[in-house]
Amino acid sequence: MSDKQNLFNKVWNLHAVGTLPSGQTQLFIGQHLIHEVTSPQAFEMLRERNLKVMFPERTLATVDHIIPTENQARPFADSLAEDMMSAIEKNCREFGITLLDLKDSRQGIVHVVGPEQGLTQPGLTIACGDSHTSTHGAFGAIAFGIGTSQVAYVLATQTLAMQRPKVRRVEVNGELAPGVFAKDVTLYIIQKLGVQGGVGYAYEYAGDVFDRMTMEERMTVCNMAIEGGARCGYVNPDQTTVDYLRGRPFAPQGADFDRAAEWWLSLASGRDAEFDDVVTFDAADIEPTVTWGITPAQSVGVTQNVPSVASFPESERKLVSEAHEYMGIGDDQPIEGTKIDVAFVGSCTNGRISDLREAAAVAKGRHVAEGVRALIVPGSQLVAKQAEEEGLDKIFTEAGFQWRAAGCSMCLAMNPDKLQGREVCASSSNRNFKGRQGSPTGRTLLMSPAMVAAAAINGAVTDVRKMLEPAAV
Amino acid sequence: MQTITQITGSGIPLLLDDIDTDRIIPARYLRCVTFDGIGEHAFEDDRQQDPNHPFNKEQFQNGKVLVAGRNFGCGSSREHAPQSLMRWGIQAIVAQSFAEIFFGNCTSLGIPAVCASRDDLKKLSAAIEANPTLEVTVDLEALAVSFGGQSISITMPEGARSALATGQWDFLAQLLDAEAGIKETASKLPYLNAFSA
Numbered sequence: 001m002s003d004k005q006n007l008f009n010k011v012w013n014l015h016a017v018g019t020l021p022s023g024q025t026q027l028f029i030g031q032h033l034i035h036e037v038t039s040p041q042a043f044e045m046l047r048e049r050n051l052k053v054m055f056p057e058r059t060l061a062t063v064d065h066i067i068p069t070e071n072q073a074r075p076f077a078d079s080l081a082e083d084m085m086s087a088i089e090k091n092c093r094e095f096g097i098t099l100l101d102l103k104d105s106r107q108g109i110v111h112v113v114g115p116e117q118g119l120t121q122p123g124l125t126i127a128c129g130d131s132h133t134s135t136h137g138a139f140g141a142i143a144f145g146i147g148t149s150q151v152a153y154v155l156a157t158q159t160l161a162m163q164r165p166k167v168r169r170v171e172v173n174g175e176l177a178p179g180v181f182a183k184d185v186t187l188y189i190i191q192k193l194g195v196q197g198g199v200g201y202a203y204e205y206a207g208d209v210f211d212r213m214t215m216e217e218r219m220t221v222c223n224m225a226i227e228g229g230a231r232c233g234y235v236n237p238d239q240t241t242v243d244y245l246r247g248r249p250f251a252p253q254g255a256d257f258d259r260a261a262e263w264w265l266s267l268a269s270g271r272d273a274e275f276d277d278v279v280t281f282d283a284a285d286i287e288p289t290v291t292w293g294i295t296p297a298q299s300v301g302v303t304q305n306v307p308s309v310a311s312f313p314e315s316e317r318k319l320v321s322e323a324h325e326y327m328g329i330g331d332d333q334p335i336e337g338t339k340i341d342v343a344f345v346g347s348c349t350n351g352r353i354s355d356l357r358e359a360a361a362v363a364k365g366r367h368v369a370e371g372v373r374a375l376i377v378p379g380s381q382l383v384a385k386q387a388e389e390e391g392l393d394k395i396f397t398e399a400g401f402q403w404r405a406a407g408c409s410m411c412l413a414m415n416p417d418k419l420q421g422r423e424v425c426a427s428s429s430n431r432n433f434k435g436r437q438g439s440p441t442g443r444t445l446l447m448s449p450a451m452v453a454a455a456a457i458n459g460a461v462t463d464v465r466k467m468l469e470p471a472a473v
Numbered sequence: 474m475q476t477i478t479q480i481t482g483s484g485i486p487l488l489l490d491d492i493d494t495d496r497i498i499p500a501r502y503l504r505c506v507t508f509d510g511i512g513e514h515a516f517e518d519d520r521q522q523d524p525n526h527p528f529n530k531e532q533f534q535n536g537k538v539l540v541a542g543r544n545f546g547c548g549s550s551r552e553h554a555p556q557s558l559m560r561w562g563i564q565a566i567v568a569q570s571f572a573e574i575f576f577g578n579c580t581s582l583g584i585p586a587v588c589a590s591r592d593d594l595k596k597l598s599a600a601i602e603a604n605p606t607l608e609v610t611v612d613l614e615a616l617a618v619s620f621g622g623q624s625i626s627i628t629m630p631e632g633a634r635s636a637l638a639t640g641q642w643d644f645l646a647q648l649l650d651a652e653a654g655i656k657e658t659a660s661k662l663p664y665l666n667a668f669s670a
């Protein structure tokens with residue numbers, strides 16, 4: 001393969017079945033992931049047309065969005081949630097698909113489970129009826145979210161009709177300051193490029209900052225590629241990727257693994273790889289970042305003030321005033337000190353073991369502020385188990401946090417975990433849209449898990465750097 | 474499949490930016506196993522909070538052509554969003570730009586999602602506000618939207634446009650046709666062949 005090719009184009013070309021009459025590419029999907037919310041109607045489409053699943057072993061199902069994190073006894077108290085559970089159980093049974101259900105110790109948020117099980121590998125195309133499928137790009141896979149009709153296409157044909165996007169290299173170089181996490185990097189990039197800046201593009205994240213990141217940190221960054229409008233985001237596979245995958249249940253084993261690793265590394269963008277666009281940022285400019293508005297791009301460094309309406313170009317002002325009004329936040333108000341009612345650590349962005357460790361490091365020996373409801377929701381049952389083995393659950397409960405069972409929980413509040421009224425939530429999730437956390441008037445401030453823990457303890461947005469042990473800093 | 478070249482009907486102006494899919498259909502209405510009945514919940518929370526929301530206004534109840542701003546449909550991949558708009562009665566969307574997953578979902582449902590410049594959208598929106606029964610025609614062949622003697626030009630990626638215009642927007646049959654090609658591609662993928670392919 002030519003050294004000028006970037007990973008995206010190498011992987012795309014390998015999976016192109018042909019060109020459709022519309023000019024779009026018919027793209028083979030190497031791994032399909034499904035969950036209970038966006039799949040039932042897709043299986044119905046198959047039934048209506050009397051179709052089977054073409055490659056049942058290339059689809060894996062789990063349950064996450066509607067899972068109660070307190071009482072998981074069946075039938076669920078919410079009969080609609082119970083209907084959805086029964087539907088995915090029946091559909092997987094009838095169509096021959098493996099389902100990691102609540103009784104399976106591997107169950108969890110779909111984007112946590114795939115990597116954890118070693119299903120997510122470099123060089124794959126991965127699709128799932130969920131926008132945060134971009135997470136899997138951390139491994140050098142092309143991974144994107146699809147709608148329910150497309151879920152049916154993948155089930156029936158293992159392919160999709162896709163327009164090839166352009167590729168933008170997003171470089172972040174230099175050193176991140178102590179207390180600045182992967183979440184801050186991804187929020188910063190979205191703040192700079194805008195929520196629609198990535199439309200039409202796949203993002204290649206490159207530069208020393210990503211080279212040094214762990215796989216979990218890379219997942220946090222790629223997870224939010226979609227919030228910047230990109231179709232997908234990825235990091236080139238390297239030794240960190242190979243080391244992470246070794247020994248995982250669905251990863252290749254023995255001699256296969258060595259051949260796989262060699263192929264994976266060969267997929268990375270060549271030294272002279274060409275891109276449609278390149279943008280670069282300096283890691284030193286990134287602070288712990290907090291959103292103040294109703295889109296993930298409306299964020300500031302924790303030491304800064306909420307930008308005034310007048311500081312935006314005319315065309316943006318309507319949206320900015322709407323955000324100020326909804327959030328009850330004014331021009332030039334410092335973001336630090338903003339009172340919170342709820343704290344949520346979890347989600348496919350930041351519900352992995354390293355995220356819980358970072359939050360626990362801040363929570364240890366301290367206590368959640370009076371009146372604050374604080375939830376820790378592990379991203380999977382395996383994350384929960386690991387955290388319990390490390391005693392993190394104890395640190396959290398002693399500090400006054402609630403320790404919950406795995407699921408999406410308050411990231412989108414399809415289960416009983418919801419904001420009430422205009423509550424303000426410090427959240428490690430990925431979306432601060434109006435009404436996102438279950439109350440139509442609820443308010444969300446996105447930040448890193450360590451920052452969420454700091455906010456929980458002080459009852460207000462706090463610069464976590466003041467609370468980290470000097471040794472950790 | 475039905476060819477979609479022209480949609481004609483009255484409009485609904487909603488010229489706002491970054492309208493996400495959580496606003497189009499709040500997550501609590503995703504607790505369902507069919508799309509039936511989802512139409513009545515389109516913009517539910519926005520409608521509750523704003524009596525002046527265009528979807529609340531009597532004069533726009535029969536609107537078929539939705540006029541929106543930049544990055545319409547950003548956020549979640551939920552097909553429930555375009556499904557709810559379609560079941561509400563929307564048959565075409567004219568916006569400054571669309572989020573990509575939303576755009577793809579619209580195409581799968583046979584809803585043309587076309588782009589126009591901000592200035593032209595303002596003109597269109599103003600004309601609809603002034604006369605809610607005004608007939609608006611979205612034409613995928615002329616690549617224009619015409620209304621009350623005016624016309625604005627629109628753009629749409631050619632793949633999606635031709636899929637709609639030639640009646641091939643239900644991709645399932647086309648994708649199935651390539652079964653031999655699909656198997657052939659699979660046979661060359663290293664990870665499906667013990668990394669020896």
Ligand code: SF4
Nearest residue numbers: 132347348408411412
């Ligand atoms: S954690 Fe949130 S963003 Fe991730 S899959 Fe679940 S609902 Fe979607």
